[in-house]
Amino acid sequence: MATFLGINLFGLFGQLLVGLINGSFYALLSLGLAIIFGLLKIINFAQGAIYMLGAFGAYLALQYLGIGYWAALIVVPLVVGLLGILMERFLIRPIANEDHLYSLLLTFGVALVLQGLFTHMFGSSGLSYAIPDALKGGTKLPFMYLPNYRAWIIIASLIVCVGTWWMIEKTKLGAYLRAGTENPALMQAFGINVPLMVTLTFGFGVALAGFAGVMAAPVYSVSPDMGSNILIVVFAIVVIGGMGSIGGAIITGLGMGIVEGLTKYFYPEASNTVIFLVMVVVLLIKPAGLFGKEA
Amino acid sequence: MKISKFNIVLLGLALVAPFAFYPVLLMKVLCFALFACAFNLLLGFVGLLSFGHAVFLGTGGYVTGYLMMNTGLTPELGILAGTIASGLLGAVYGKLSVKREGIYFAMVTLALAQLMFFVFLQAPFTGGEDGLQGIPRGHLFGFIDLSDNLNMYYFVLAIFLFGFWLINRTVHSPFGQILKAIRDNEPRATSLGYNVNDYKWAAFVISAALAGLAGSTKTLVFQLASLTDVHWHMSGEVVLMTLLGGMGTIFGPVVGAAVVVGIQNFLSGGELGNYVHIIMGLIFIVCVLAFRSGIVGEIQKIVKRNFG
Numbered sequence: 001m002a003t004f005l006g007i008n009l010f011g012l013f014g015q016l017l018v019g020l021i022n023g024s025f026y027a028l029l030s031l032g033l034a035i036i037f038g039l040l041k042i043i044n045f046a047q048g049a050i051y052m053l054g055a056f057g058a059y060l061a062l063q064y065l066g067i068g069y070w071a072a073l074i075v076v077p078l079v080v081g082l083l084g085i086l087m088e089r090f091l092i093r094p095i096a097n098e099d100h101l102y103s104l105l106l107t108f109g110v111a112l113v114l115q116g117l118f119t120h121m122f123g124s125s126g127l128s129y130a131i132p133d134a135l136k137g138g139t140k141l142p143f144m145y146l147p148n149y150r151a152w153i154i155i156a157s158l159i160v161c162v163g164t165w166w167m168i169e170k171t172k173l174g175a176y177l178r179a180g181t182e183n184p185a186l187m188q189a190f191g192i193n194v195p196l197m198v199t200l201t202f203g204f205g206v207a208l209a210g211f212a213g214v215m216a217a218p219v220y221s222v223s224p225d226m227g228s229n230i231l232i233v234v235f236a237i238v239v240i241g242g243m244g245s246i247g248g249a250i251i252t253g254l255g256m257g258i259v260e261g262l263t264k265y266f267y268p269e270a271s272n273t274v275i276f277l278v279m280v281v282v283l284l285i286k287p288a289g290l291f292g293k294e295a
Numbered sequence: 296m297k298i299s300k301f302n303i304v305l306l307g308l309a310l311v312a313p314f315a316f317y318p319v320l321l322m323k324v325l326c327f328a329l330f331a332c333a334f335n336l337l338l339g340f341v342g343l344l345s346f347g348h349a350v351f352l353g354t355g356g357y358v359t360g361y362l363m364m365n366t367g368l369t370p371e372l373g374i375l376a377g378t379i380a381s382g383l384l385g386a387v388y389g390k391l392s393v394k395r396e397g398i399y400f401a402m403v404t405l406a407l408a409q410l411m412f413f414v415f416l417q418a419p420f421t422g423g424e425d426g427l428q429g430i431p432r433g434h435l436f437g438f439i440d441l442s443d444n445l446n447m448y449y450f451v452l453a454i455f456l457f458g459f460w461l462i463n464r465t466v467h468s469p470f471g472q473i474l475k476a477i478r479d480n481e482p483r484a485t486s487l488g489y490n491v492n493d494y495k496w497a498a499f500v501i502s503a504a505l506a507g508l509a510g511s512t513k514t515l516v517f518q519l520a521s522l523t524d525v526h527w528h529m530s531g532e533v534v535l536m537t538l539l540g541g542m543g544t545i546f547g548p549v550v551g552a553a554v555v556v557g558i559q560n561f562l563s564g565g566e567l568g569n570y571v572h573i574i575m576g577l578i579f580i581v582c583v584l585a586f587r588s589g590i591v592g593e594i595q596k597i598v599k600r601n602f603g
Contacts, residue, residue: 043398094584101344102583104398105538108531109579116572232527236406239399269417276410280391283403287394 013144015265016258021150021219023257024157025051025212027250029234030241031161032208034249035168038181039201042092042100043238045107047209048231049114054080054213055222056118059129069132069218077210084206088199111228118224126221153215160211161250168246177201236279242292252290309452318444319516324556325455326513331536331548332462333505338534339543340466341498342478343393346401346530347408348506350388351381353415353525355507360427360520361420370433370441374454374511381507382500384411389499393492396481405527412525426521430514447516454512458505463545465501474498528572535575538582541589550590 029047036044057076061067067075087110095102131149138147168174180187180197188194220226241252256275264271282289312321330352337343359377362368368376392403415421432441441447465471476484477491485491514520523529532555540551562571588596
């Protein structure tokens with residue numbers, strides 16, 4: 001048994017890995033929330049339900065359509081993103097000029113309906129989804145055993161997160177998006193179709209959650225309440241990081257996953273609560289959040 | 296509150312209601328009505344959407360339940376203790392959450408509530424998933440037997456009227472005027488020299504304590520304290536009650552609570568029991584899209600248009 005200063009390294013790295021996996025999902029979900037918030041100034045309460053929808057999408061696609069994991073990884077986010085576009089166009093846009101709290105409540109209602117619907121159809125016990133053949137097995141590292149699928153989650157979500165960050169911060173499309181965040185009226189005057197941009201952005205943010213859902217299907221149990229459980233944690237992470245930056249959302253998500261993993265190893269009783277406690281500390285010291293801009 | 300004929304009729308109806316309806320259902324409505332009124336004090340009169348108000352309902356319930364089971368406290372003292380516990384928790388949570396506004400406030404309160412959810416799940420004295428069961432109702436002031444549903448009903452009614460009166464009094468006091476000023480134009484309230492966060496905090500504590508009062512009372516009625524009362528679903532339900540009844544109106548939350556409890560009661564008996572959350576979600580969506588003033592708000596509009 002590899003130990004260092006009395007610490008069981010196998011256990012520690014094992015929990016760190018679990019933390020990194022959770023952190024990858026936190027990062028994907030809070031990234032989606034941050035993108036939507038940037039342009040629409042609303043928090044999508046249905047983001048968790050859509051993540052759940054993504055996982056069920058992968059499950060159902062395999063069961064009924066014979067669509068495997070790799071195809072689902074592309075198809076499901078597209079379908080989910082399309083649903084998001086419809087949701088923005090027909091539910092959120094009509095109340096875009098009202099207090100933003102109403103759109104929060106609206107998306108909460110959508111989340112309740114989706115979760116209720118899937119609980120009704122599939123029960124609340126989880127379903128399982130097999131790891132794709134290409135990613136079965138694992139690699140034995142000197143200090144731990146690394147299952148291939150888990151390595152894939154971390155790599156794939158990092159690629160998607162960094163890619164999204166690059167697209168928004170470094171490309172012309174991203175520049176439009178950031179300008180639309182700053183001053184939508186001026187953008188409209190320059191001939192940019194801002195409402196279309198808003199709709200597509202919402203669709204993209206939602207598709208990220210769908211993507212996370214497909215990724216999550218083989219590692220977590222596919223169940224109707226998987227989304228609401230993770231979403232509340234992601235909300236705490238969003239408060240910790242602040243909605244100021246895309247990069248901040250990614251870093252905070254991964255970081256909090258690691259913090260959670262370390263807590264699971266050193267003081268397991270607090271592993272469920274540690275992120276909320278970090279949020280309390282951040283609120284006391286830096287109320288705007290670590291990357292937040294507003295006072 | 297001015298004592299109008301309308302109010303006297305309502306009070307008369309409340310007094311005879313247990314002879315027409317099942318008292319436990321009426322008590323459930325009253326507890327949730329008080330909970331929703333407490334919540335509405337924040338949402339309707341300060342403009343703060345707390346998405347974690349269930350934590351105060353549940354904390355009051357657990358504290359009262361634990362004390363009633365393990366000490367010989369009389370019910371009124373047990374309820375008082377639960378209310379104070381929720382008020383204290385509200386003082387801490389309020390201090391943390393009023394630093395953030397709008398959507399952030401909603402997320403902070405939700406996350407803080409989830410923190411307590413896990414505490415109640417893991418703590419040794421809460422019974423975990425089972426909760427506290429078989430809590431004795433006890434004897435009010437040591438001699439009125441509350442295991443009698445009719446006695447219990449009038450006790451609950453008295454508590455509700457006290458809470459309702461207190462909220463009404465708060466809303467119509469100079470303090471309440473400042474709260475409304477903050478709701479309508481916060482920078483202006485600040486520039487007039489009011490320390491906005493202190494006022495928000497005070498309203499938060501009152502709201503939390505009254506939510507605790509509702510939870511403590513509910514625990515005695517059902518002789519049960521469980522995780523359901525701390526769950527975020529419950530936080531969502533109280534938002535729905537307030538929205539449906541009419542936020543920012545005095546009677547709205549009462550009407551909303553009665554309608555929501557009525558719907559749940561109706562559905563849970565029949566084949567539609569599985570659809571409760573779907574139907575609640577749909578009501579949410581319809582309310583937000585087409586019906587933002589709520590039942591009482593719409594009635595007030597009609598009255599104003601035709602008789603005003």
